Amino acid sequence: MELILIHFPNTVTQKNSSEDTALHVAIQDGRFNAIEKLIRLGTDSEIIYQKNKDSISPLYLATEKCESSGEKLCEGERWKILQLLLQESARDEAYAVKIQGMSPVLAALKKSNKDILKEIIDQLPKLLHVRDENGWTPLHAAAWDGNVEAMEILLSKCPYLALQTDKNGSYPIHIACERKIKAFVVMKVTLVKLHPLSGTIGLLIKETWPDLAEIKNKKGQNILHVAAKAGSDDAVQCILELSSEPVIIEKLVNSKDVDGNTPLHLASMHNHCEVMRSLTKVKGICSEHCNNDGLTALDVAMKSRSLSTENPVLLGRAILIVAGILQSEDRDILSLREQGCGESKSSPAEWIKDRVNTLLLVATLVASVTFTAGVTLPGGYNASSDPHPGTATMLHKGMFQLFVISNMLAMYSSILAVVVLLWGLSRDFYVAELAYHSAGPLLLMALIGMSVAFLAAVTVAVSKLTWLGNLVLSVGVLYLAKVVVVLSALIFPSSKSAMRIVVLYYMAVSKVRRFVKSCVWSFGCIMFIGSVSSYFLCYLLLGKDFLVRF
Template structure:
């Protein structure tokens, strides 16, 4: 018995992966190009049944490329190909139905195997009729239904019946046909387990289909989805107010039913910000405004929680919702509390400007909206929550009377967070101030225009007499000394306690703001000097520089003065910069997700 010279090579050959199917190149090329003569010649030379790598037969390929003559020839001479499936479980009829080619469907049904493939399902559980409906080919679907009206079709793996798919696409004639014939019908028990055609009609916004379904089977309208929602919930979730109107006219009780999360349809609409749907529900059921979630929240609470600014502002203007403005939820929170907790500055700003809102109300923890905002500010709060805090401060929101007592009960962990927050702020401002000091110091030795190299003015700046140069020198000097004072102040703060850090930051912020603004003006003046010979460029430098300096001031003023907003004058100073920030950044603070 001989031993192989290379055992490892033999092992590799035995363990090699399976080789994929392949079709003769000439045959494959003839089918894809639609060359019927070459196709016939290649088929005659083929020694066995040919399959492509995805297990496509010649009929699959001819159908995919819509070569009708080849399909006709195969259905006549080799009809058994009609029942063959590719790797995804598709027959040629599936492919033709997806393509919506009525002529291909007719050719395939000339085969003796035509009846057996109508109910064949692919890997997704779809028959050819499912595919025709899914891809929006109404005429092809009608042809397939007419081939056998007594055939029973099951639902696919997504739980979609033929009736569901037809309702979703809005095919009223097919919906009526399916309802009047055995084809595609399911028992009530099966419908409970699968997707309801009623929901499909709502999601597709097909009022005609909805009317047919109500006419034929009203019991299906009382079925709930897996989230416990009824059809009005579904219509409210997509802002289909025409559907809401139709359904509430038929069955007003839908408006008062709750899903598994305790949401009624009006809460769903409120969480999405769909004002038209809210108005439609209130028109039919005015007392639905009193409906509460499991947390005891009304529709204003829900809108505030989800940051629906436009709809919330409109809802505030509705007289019938006036009693909800200061209503408390299960935790004693008003809509103002909720908007603060979830950090929606535009909503907070709208509420603070409404005279009906009682801004000093406390929740069950004895906290006002400002107390809640300031708790967030003691940690590294998000920019959205900082804007929310600013909205309360510039409007003069009050703290609770027992705030000091409440704060005295805070844990050491809370104090550690506060100290860490102050240290982070000190480090950031210290870094910026150091950079400003370096830049302004260097600018003092690299002045625009340079120095005079000849007597009698040797060493004197060449542009000394120009106003813009004098502006540059003054601004650069003040900026440098301001930043140096900031650096020294914050160095002292590093060795102190929390209170000293707080005082140091209150001093450092405005000084750093002054340094940054004057550094910008100094840069603008120096650039103007060096390009002053070109009038349009000098004007452009002045315009751009002035614009950005104004923006810098507007952004920095709230940071400097909001901490002292108990003083009316500081609140006035901060209000307009805050409004600018809210306008620029407020659109990025909306929360678009349903809770």
């Protein structure tokens, strides 16, 4: 190899089909002696900066391979290779200019190796200020990954990295909030390193960044804007906790970006319900703020067409209504008429009559079903030979009595709704509108009564089998609650009480869902561990015979 380099020194820069130089190949194979000769005998000192088709330089590759090897640092060949390349780069005063894009610092961050990161920064400190194509410093990259240890190392070398912005004007803390990293940890690390002699975090915020609302990117968004848009409720809560000054909190929640959107606008726009709940709890929040389009947060939520099952649009609207967030003056709360007319481009009179016809059909069906159920009672009637012929056989059972009462209420409510809705067929628009709104509560009562009657009938039919009766009753009550919530929100859209029920319902469902998921996950882990343990126990007891049988 030495003879080739002596007689043909230019071969050191030749590349293969992957555009790897000889130095790339030697680093991949971990050949320290070959690397040393290539650097010492080669004529091109720029070889350590040459990149392959993946834009990876030998120094970046050495950093990756050093982490991935199984050898202990400071002992293996990989570490010696990295040391050699770092020392060679340090001799060049322009190394920071020549190492662009794929900085070895990024490789160390990617592998989360703090020892290698320290070594690179100690020998090549200028790399702290090398930016990538997005204008990110190493601290931006560490914040994106949520690598707190790396952030501590970077800030110990250069505290003012926390105040550097990228091409979008975003600080590292903006990036952390956008990535849904827990902002408490990130902010604590950032602020503590800027003022190591300060006491509490609140004092650090006051001394370093007196007004958190002034830390904005090019879109005019502060850190609360970014966290709200990303849907990071942990970040939102931590920001509000760290901002102990009521004035600063009020500025944060009411601050507008270049589009006039507050953090609540952005959370409503993306239907981040947990964030909306956290923001609406802040005392200083303004309920009437409009963006550049003249829309309040509730207006924005009204325009949402999200089909998310995790955070339904109805829940987001309910949270805002319960919190007292207003719509703009020329809009009606949950204006179904406005939305329906806008989509179908029909007149209000036609719109209301279509709704009246729909409700009339539903009410008629409910009346028919409840009448049939009342005639064909569960359990039937007593025979003529019975002391009380013609009476219900289950007359004295509690669930049967509940069935009769619920079925009666459902039938009479639906009949009354039909009578009221017949007014809606008149040509008078205001009479039709009155009939539409009056029939809603009656139809709600009818549907709930019919649901309860069905539940009672099925329960009394299987009452002799205890576990099945309890299961039917539990499932029925759960779905009945859902019917009440959805219908209440539909019929009383502007009622805070109805919206409060919606919020409580979805919170309960969310907690139950998480509990079930955790139970299933725990059960799966237990079963897996049990299976593996049983397998090894049988192997220890039976030896190779078990493997043959298995």
